[in-house]
Amino acid sequence: MVSHKCVEEVGYKSYLLPANARAPRSARKRRSIEKTISEDDNMCAIDLLATVAGHLSFESGSSIDKLIEDHRVVTQKSVKEEFLEEEKPLMPEALSGENPYQGSLSTSGFSSVINGKVENEADGFSYSGGSDACQVGSFSEDIKPDIDGDALVLDARANVVVSLGSSSRTEVPSIGNCDSHGVRDDVNLFSRDDDENFSGYIHPRVRKNSPRTVPRIGDRRIRKILASRHWKGGSRHADTKPWRNYYLHHQRSYPIKKRKNFDHISDSITDDYRLRTKMHRGSRKGQGASFVASNSHVKLRIKSFRVPELFIEIPETATVGSLKRMVMEAVSTLLSDGHRVGLMVHGKKVRDDNKTLHQTGISQDNTHLDSLDFSLEPSSDMPQLLTSHPSGHASGELLPVCQAANMDNVLESVHHDSALFPSDSLGKNNVTGDSKAMIPVALTELASRPPCRKLKRSEQQQQQAAQRRIRRPFSVAEVEALVQAVEKLGTGRWRDVKLCAFEDADHRTYVDLKDKWKTLVHTAKISPQQRRGEPVPQELLNRVLNAHGYWTQQQMQLQQPETQAQTTEALLLL
DNA sequence: CTTAGGG
DNA sequence: CCCTAAG
Numbered sequence: 001m002v003s004h005k006c007v008e009e010v011g012y013k014s015y016l017l018p019a020n021a022r023a024p025r026s027a028r029k030r031r032s033i034e035k036t037i038s039e040d041d042n043m044c045a046i047d048l049l050a051t052v053a054g055h056l057s058f059e060s061g062s063s064i065d066k067l068i069e070d071h072r073v074v075t076q077k078s079v080k081e082e083f084l085e086e087e088k089p090l091m092p093e094a095l096s097g098e099n100p101y102q103g104s105l106s107t108s109g110f111s112s113v114i115n116g117k118v119e120n121e122a123d124g125f126s127y128s129g130g131s132d133a134c135q136v137g138s139f140s141e142d143i144k145p146d147i148d149g150d151a152l153v154l155d156a157r158a159n160v161v162v163s164l165g166s167s168s169r170t171e172v173p174s175i176g177n178c179d180s181h182g183v184r185d186d187v188n189l190f191s192r193d194d195d196e197n198f199s200g201y202i203h204p205r206v207r208k209n210s211p212r213t214v215p216r217i218g219d220r221r222i223r224k225i226l227a228s229r230h231w232k233g234g235s236r237h238a239d240t241k242p243w244r245n246y247y248l249h250h251q252r253s254y255p256i257k258k259r260k261n262f263d264h265i266s267d268s269i270t271d272d273y274r275l276r277t278k279m280h281r282g283s284r285k286g287q288g289a290s291f292v293a294s295n296s297h298v299k300l301r302i303k304s305f306r307v308p309e310l311f312i313e314i315p316e317t318a319t320v321g322s323l324k325r326m327v328m329e330a331v332s333t334l335l336s337d338g339h340r341v342g343l344m345v346h347g348k349k350v351r352d353d354n355k356t357l358h359q360t361g362i363s364q365d366n367t368h369l370d371s372l373d374f375s376l377e378p379s380s381d382m383p384q385l386l387t388s389h390p391s392g393h394a395s396g397e398l399l400p401v402c403q404a405a406n407m408d409n410v411l412e413s414v415h416h417d418s419a420l421f422p423s424d425s426l427g428k429n430n431v432t433g434d435s436k437a438m439i440p441v442a443l444t445e446l447a448s449r450p451p452c453r454k455l456k457r458s459e460q461q462q463q464q465a466a467q468r469r470i471r472r473p474f475s476v477a478e479v480e481a482l483v484q485a486v487e488k489l490g491t492g493r494w495r496d497v498k499l500c501a502f503e504d505a506d507h508r509t510y511v512d513l514k515d516k517w518k519t520l521v522h523t524a525k526i527s528p529q530q531r532r533g534e535p536v537p538q539e540l541l542n543r544v545l546n547a548h549g550y551w552t553q554q555q556m557q558l559q560q561p562e563t564q565a566q567t568t569e570a571l572l573l574l
Numbered sequence: 575c576t577t578a579g580g581g
Numbered sequence: 582c583c584c585t586a587a588g
Contacts, residue, residue, distance in 0.1 A: 469582065495576060510576075515582070518579090 298362055302374065329470070344373040472507060474516050479536050482513055482520070483543050491517060491551040520544045 312330065314323055343350045343360075350360050357363065362372060474482070485501035494510035502508040523531055524541035 471582070492577075494578095512582075514577080514579095 296358070296363065298357055300372070341374055347373070469507070473533055476534065476536060476540070478502075478505075478508070479516070479520065479540055482516060483540055483547065486517060486551070487543065487547045490554065491548065492555065517544075517548075521548045524548075 312323070312326055314326060345361050481501040482497070485497040489496050489500060494514045497513050498508065498510035502513060520536070520541070521544055523536060524544045528535075528538075
């Protein structure tokens with residue numbers, strides 16, 4: 001209930017100097033605000049497979065659309081048919097009506113899967129299949145279960161390639177214009193893995209001045225704990241309570257902490273893929289019916305990618321775009337969850353990361369390529385994986401999932417790829433003599449999970465430290481709200497600003513707002529050409545500049561009134 | 575916990 | 582966004 005604080009309208013330039021206006025607690029010099037702030041915290045999407053293979057081409061990403069529009073359900077063959085045949089409600093009913101922070105998901109919807117996992121521990125994996133399982137791409141008939149070690153790979157081929165990424169852009173959150181709080185139409189994203197977690201469950205949340213069951217103060221902490229349970233603990237080691245359900249607020253889709261080593265590949269997924277595609281073509285020499293580039297490059301193609309389960313609930317009034325973003329976020333969330341890539345040749349797992357492809361039997365003239373299987377395995381040793389290859393050496397190429405800056409980038413890349421990749425360039429290949437220009441790569445199964453083991457506390461903490469919130473670019477509406485609040489409250493009361501304008505936007509902390517203001521000021525000072533991301537109306541930027549100038553000056557005066565007096569005295573003495 | 579700034 | 586020093 002903060003609206004009363006901000007009831008009065010603020011004139012364009014008539015900033016109110018609150019009675020409690022105060023000087024900054026410390027008179028630290030604020031320098032280099034102008035310093036460019038890396039706006040694109042981009043991270044590439046699921047480039048990991050591509051990275052492993054060295055080459056990977058993506059084609060049309062229509063899969064995502066299909067997934068969404070058709071909500072096509074593909075029934076997978078499985079070694080555990082009984083699980084697949086069970087009908088599962090699209091959404092757990094237990095969520096509605098409960099305190100979102102404590103809501104528990106009914107296990108009924110997923111028990112089959114979970115049971116499958118538990119009861120077939122030896123298999124080390126579980127299917128999340130079933131009629132409601134979302135799948136990107138489609139499978140052909142030859143889904144052959146293959147067990148090796150702790151990961152099972154489905155040799156399923158499809159005709160659709162999809163590139164996955166993640167979106168950090170979110171729908172306009174509940175922006176209070178200080179004096180009004182609209183009905184919240186927020187979403188929560190649940191994640192679930194094959195064990196007991198939910199991935200990609202998006203649940204609408206409507207709240208308006210409703211009593212908080214959970215003290216706000218505890219919000220973040222609770223969230224963090226839950227999140228960490230899910231992302232670190234829950235997904236990597238067995239929980240003592242197999243059926244525990246986790247709740248994840250939407251902003252808790254923390255990706256793996258980005259490592260500096262990966263920065264270089266994070267800028268533009270689009271360009272990256274385009275580059276590769278072109279390189280492939282350019283370097284190609286017709287070595288007979290070779291499917292290999294001149295320099296003994298092996299071309300690999302991920303033909304499909306299946307997502308275990310993706311539960312999405314979204315208001316009818318939501319836009320298709322937001323749905324897509326949610327799906328993308330959910331999917332990327334899955335991928336980000338500490339999986340690593342496993343490679344199998346002829347059903348045999350290749351563990352030595354330092355082996356060359358050739359040594360492994362993946363070469364231009366080998367015949368094993370059809371039996372090349374990639375898998376996503378849970379990596380209990382993620383921390384090591386992430387940190388022990390600083391120079392990005394051999395095994396360093398086995399990068400974990402990164403995240404794309406925003407949906408636009410991802411979609412754009414998909415689009416470009418499809419353009420660069422005429423459908424015939426692939427589809428016909430299998431028929432013509434040049435058939436192996438592209439090698440169908442077996443599908444990946446996300447849901448594999450080795451026998452769970454408990455992590456030591458130290459490990460948990462290690463993983464805990466690797467959390468990072470997803471990037472959530474401010475929408476224009478949010479900027480508007482922020483500007484208005486700052487005009488009124490000034491630049492030194494972020495907590496109040498938060499309460500005033502972002503009370504219900506749980507994912508915006510006052511630090512976030514402060515940071516955003518920082519970037520806004522910067523943005524306003526640079527030329528429009530240099531700005532990135534969703535363009536902010538110049539009018540807003542002008543207000544930013546004005547408010548910034550005003551409050552900065554205000555602060556100065558509060559800060560050094562005595563200095564001025566002294567100066568005056570000094571002058572008088574002279 | 576809040577602020578302010580640097581990373 | 583994250584991390585931290587400071588208050």
